[in-house]
Amino acid sequence: MRDNLGFIASLRETGEPLIEIVLQPGTRTVVVQDPTLIHQMLKALAPTLDKGRLYDKMGQMLGDSVVTAVGRTHVRKRRQLQPAFAHTEITRYIDIMRAEVTAAVAAWKPGGTLDVREVMVQLSLNMLAKTVFSGSLDGATFRQLRSDLSVVMNGIGTRLMLPDWVERLPLPFNRRFDRARAAIRATINSAVEELQASGHDTGDMLSMLLRAVDEETGRPLTGDQICSEILTLAVAGTETTALVLSWALYELDRHPEIEARVLAELDEVVGERPVAFDDLTRLPYLNGVITETLRLHHPGWLVTRRTTTETRLGEWTLPADTELAYCQHALHRDPELYRDPLTFDPQRWRDDAQEPRPGAFLPFGDGKHKCMGDRLALAEMITALATILRAVRLELAEGQTVQPVARTTVRPRTLQMTVRPRSG
Secondary structure, eight states, X not given: OOXXXXXXXXXXXXXXXXXXXXSSTTOOEEEEOOHHHHHHHHTTTGGGEEOOHHHHHHHHHHOSOTTTOOHXXXXXXXXXXXXXXXXXXXXXXXXXXXXXXXXXXXXXXXTOEEEHHHHHHHHHHHHHHHHHHTTTSOHXXXXXXXXXXXXXXXXXXXXXXXXXXXXXXXXXXHHHHHHHHHHHHHHHHHHHHHHHHHTOOOSSHHHHHHHOBOTTTOOBOOHHHHHHXXXXXXXXXXXXXXXXXXXXXXXXXXXXXXXXXXXXXXXXXTTTSOXXXXXXXXXXXXXXXXXXXXXXXXXXXXXXXXESSOEEETTEEEOTTOEEEEOHHHHTTOTTTSSSTTSOOGGGGGOGGGOOOTTSOOBTBOGGGSOTTHHHHHHHHHHHHHHHHHHEEEEEOTTOOOOEEESSBEEESOOEEEEEETTO
16 A cells, blocks of 8 residues: 555566455455556456446446446447547547647646646546537536536545445535536436536537437436436546546656657647647547557556456466456556656657557457547547647746556556646
8 A cells, every 4th residue: 555556566577377365354356467468358258247346336436337337238339429429520530639738728827836646637627518518508517517527537536445334424525426427417417407408419419319229128318327327428538538638748858859759740730720629539649658658657557347257367267256456557667568668758658569458558449448548538638639739838847747647547646747838
């Protein structure tokens, strides 16, 4: 608990493909370290595995959603939501995202200091809420929803790491979380009822979810089902996106030559106009910066699965109900898998000789449970960085040592940066 990242990293130093650890009294977890075995676990064995304790806890707090579901239920939910992440939808989201980033940057005072992680979380929440509710909520309701989402976002990480009985204690932390979660459900259910009554398509993700049909029953999703999907999307998407943006800004300040190459590419491809959807695939170096950030600073430190029957993994036989886990953060920094793994080098992704082996690079997971919002997340990150970098420079505050810490995600303990106008 004092240094969970250091502990997980030390397991890789043993060279053992599987290691059993005790995360909490009474529970045993097998950490899978070999990329070949991780690949087998996520692909070939996926139909026989549950998602494990991490996702059990998420389901208890957020409800049944595509992220927490398994088996046929997961497949069905994934098909229902897939249209929200289609090429045409992402194209429409770009303008909304860019407008939110532009408004956020305009509010930053030159010479002022930002808590970068907090600012990026709020920015990601704004972008998510605007794409989900762009035409469905009035301004005051939208601001309250964003505030409630922030409370749930901050609280879920702590709850995931605590025993279930702690959630039932009448603590201020628990009361705030429960009030915010109930308020979010009430807001979304109200918006669903109003949209259903009006029959109006507002063109946002909420309207798309209202059109979704359960392929087994032929019925539309209920308000509670829609709420669970949106809550899970907020928790699974905004924190991780915000952290990748935070770490990317940190690395670009530490490597001015890399930042200069990004700016030159933006000047050549985008020029003076706003970044657009068609630009996303025409910025290979910026894409490399994001990919390298996902490697060196991946926000995931424990992803879980659970065997449902006796399972053969490599040359080992694991009994039913064995908790399995892998750590992207440690995996992506393994010197056996990456040359100079602690060096931030976007160029490595343009070198075919460094193509990672299967199971060695998992920015969005793999297999049937791979993140379905990966293209949306990449579009969001490219749009945000392209807009921020051309407007301002963010410099690390003096005397600051930035250290990663693992909560639910791997985040900087502190990351204070000073705003400088780009023209200066």
